[in-house]
Amino acid sequence: MSSESATSAWVTPPTRPELIESLVSGVDRYNPSNVSILEDYLYHQIRSQEYDCLANLAILKLYQFNPDLYNPDVVINILIKALTASPFPDFNLCISLLDDRPQTAHLDEPDPLPQLLPTLTTLHSLLHQCRFPAFWTLYHSDDLQPLRDNYTVEVVGFEDSVREVAVRAVRSAFTRITSKRVASYLNLPEGPELESYVSKLGWTLDSASGVISIPLNADNKIESTVVQENIQLPQLAKIISHTAATV
Template sequence: MATATSTWLTPPTRTELIENLVSGVDRYNPSNVGILEDYLYHQIRSQEYDCLANLAILKLYQFNPDLYNPDVVVNILLKALTAAPFPDFNLCISLIDDRPVNANPDEPDPLPQLLPLLTNLHNLIHQCRFPAFWTLYRSDSLESIRENYTVECIGFEDSIREVVARAVRATFTRIGKERLGSYVDLQGEELEQFAARQGWTSDSSNFVIPSNPDNQIEAIVVQESIKLPQLSKVIAHSTKTQ
């Protein structure tokens, strides 16, 4: 957990320039928003992720409504989906609830229409309803997200599958192939290769997940030691209150 927190605070791929913008007073300088937006698109193209840098963009949009770019916001939310079960998506939502209205009638703001759909995707991931997630993601209602956004987000679907893998690793010691296939939206050889990359072995109908601290159920025996003087005080107090 400490390692995950450290990586979240300071991703190893973050440059010194971005570190100065995120950690220093310059994070509130609106002239730097272009640098942070370029960094976001670098994340999209390279399958990297930096939540704090993306939150800095949303904070600048809050303070400077004229800088607001709805496409940037949608991309930030899509990257946050891949961080589940961490609370990145909700952190982003908290900064865009009072989003400005796009004043340009020639470029309508897509966010009001897409935000409920993205929120539904997040809820399904958070609830580990993975088959329902893929059904919604592949549906006609999310066609605009797939064609305009996730198609540009390198490795988006694979990143979601890694979210699923973390949940499976923490929950199962053995899982049926058909069930896992519905969780990760893969079948046949692609499913076998996915499981192999996770280090999971297989038999005719199941994948076997190696033991780890999260998927092992161990009985815990709790013993309490009460000394006689303490017990005498409890009995005496009980007698007085009757």
């Protein structure tokens, strides 16, 4: 997908309903009475593996303007969805709307966001830095079991979405890579499961050498660049005279 197409899909996802389009694009974006519609749409995204950053940002903006509407579980789910948009800046865009933390006096239980936010930020940093094995180690650690049990378990295809982040990185940086390394990036065991996964991507695995070949694309194609500078004689004379004067 070209950068222009990716930007267009980000601004207006093809799966966005007309009602949500009217809310996101019009003045009703800031109407607090519509927050429940946008929240329902977020949970539709969670169940269907769809994603709409602008609609989710609209929720966070409404929470800023109307602190009494604040729902920490909604915010956490928005951040989890934004995690797998890496390397795009969606997660940081969401974080930027949390600077003024809403008053939580109306909540019946303690706000879980302050405790989870550093963890989610660390997970995002690991993905953004392409440190995929470290991401999987942290994500599957005992410390993050509450995050898995209470949140990501509800996000359909969350781990597959993380793998897509790794696939985008590998596709843009490599033409050949070992299957062992790819397995660590995708958190998949070497063998039939990994072979099936890379085959669906159109990649070729040489079982004898354990090397995966990735088709050329606009990002991983190596092209030599020739830089040619033309210096005219008068310019050269000025350089020489300036050098002689400073010696």
